[in-house]
Amino acid sequence: QVQLVESGGGLVQPGTSLRLSCAASGRTFSANYMGWFRQALGKEREFVAAVGWRSDTTDYADSVKGRATISGDHAKNTVYLQMNSLKPEDTAVYYCAADDATFVNVRSVKAWDYWGQGTQVTVSS
Secondary structure (H helix, E strand, O other): OOEEEEEOOEEEOOOOOEEEEEEEEOOOOOOOEEEEEEEOOOOOOEEEEEEEOOOOEEEEOOOOOOOEEEEEEHHHOEEEEEEOOOOHHHOEEEEEEEEOOOOOOOOOHHHOOEEOOOEEEEEOO
């Protein structure tokens, strides 16, 4: 069984920054992909960012491009999401995702095998 634990969420003011962390663990588990999604109240879960360890590539949603940076430690199955210039529209529960498949359509919610429980990010003055 693979378990993902997120941390770093909280209440922040518009224009400020935060850093989310996620660590995945499991017997013999080694993620090929890790990423972040978010789900605002009343909305569907949407893609934020992902890293592909095999290809050493990153992918970002247009809504956060230029404001977000995803990074991590493959050996530790750990991923981070640095978000700057936060907006009220960024308010959501942020979910960490991981997958050990050879290929993952990272932008698709349905494509990921493992999910964390989420951490609340609220951007408000």
